[in-house]
Amino acid sequence: MRHRKKGRKLSRTASHRRATLRNMAASLFQHERIETTTAKAKELRPYAERIITLAKRGDLHARRLVAQKIQDRQVLGKLFDELGPRFQERPGGYTRILKLGNRRGDAAEMSLIELVH
Secondary structure, three states: OOOOOOOOOOOOOHHHHHHHHHHHHHHHHHHOEEEEEHHHHHHHHHHHHHHHHHHHHOOHHHHHHHHHHOOOHHHHHHHHHHHHHHOOOOOOOOEEEEEEEEOOOOOOEEEEEEEOO
């Protein structure tokens, strides 16, 4: 039984999974949309939404908490200068996942995850 076992392992160790989510979140915030597998997109969504919620707060403590997860200073600046204020009135649901079909090489189900405007 998988009681209290939240999240997908994505065939990675814990540290690799953490690094993957950090990199995907940084790419999502930088480009505002990325194409990835559906499983990775579904794992990324709550991770990214928590970061945006912190960016909406905009205080120093929130910035330091986000800086632990997003090491790229330009992305961090964009989060707090552009994305936080943009989603200020929105109570959640900052991302959208659109299914694209299967990848040609290995038939993995692909999705587009993007920030809602």
